[in-house]
Amino acid sequence: MSMAARGVDAKKSVVEDANSLEFFEDFEQVSTVPLLLSEVEKILEARKDLQLREDPDAAMSAEFTKTLDYAQRFGHSRSYEADEALRSIMEELRTQTPDMEKRLHKFEEVQLINLAPETVEEAKALIPTLVRVDDDILENVLQQIMAFRSFAT
Template sequence: MLRDEEENAAELKIGDDFLKAKCLMNCEVSILLDRKCDQLKQMSEDAMNQIPQVLDKSLQYVQRFSRFTNQDAVKQVREVLSQCKLTEFELAVLGNLCPETVEEAVAVVPSLQTKGRGISEEAIEKLLNELMMIKKFE
């Protein structure tokens, strides 16, 4: 069987490695990388020479695409998304993209509408509203 036939994110067929892995949102990665850069700066007098370019570029990327910057807001987002019994993959995608409507959410994460999941459109809409409130008061 071809690899494309085996993996299908719409059906949460993303491979065992990804199903078992802890997925992080961009905003969580930003916090971690920022801490690492701070540690490197403290360990050296010449901070710019101690931060590897790949680390710096990665930090710039996740900061640019992070929807949430406040650490408390990031924690709230994970808590809100975790309450809906989402997989790590779904949680990370919704946290990164922050869709505004149920239609957008289902378009980016089709597995939300998989039969037997028990996630109604009302539950998705409530979840999206909570994310918008967190962003609004961040």
């Protein structure tokens, strides 16, 4: 039976591959914004609080709890303002890079913030798609993120 006959949209059957920056069409929309771990933490905390207010005896699923634990551990618990400031830094750096091929993808930007590599080599090891980005550009991005982090803490 064909994918169309099964009700599967052929465009949606594309396999996502972060290693080659291939994502579903919806992810590539301008309005789609990948979340920072600190944002995931805030969303999950709000959901947990809401559920506990509605039903104090409610138990969160194991998956929810594991995801929240991960976000709390690695999300760096920044304020909304700090998250927005980091996004603004990334936007400014993106507009300063005229060569579209060397610009960071929004997925890469978020991963740089989430993973917090300290060197270009570490960044490229953690995020393989960064090999196409000049070391000077990437070094500048890392310095901006680290400067913000040291100022914000």
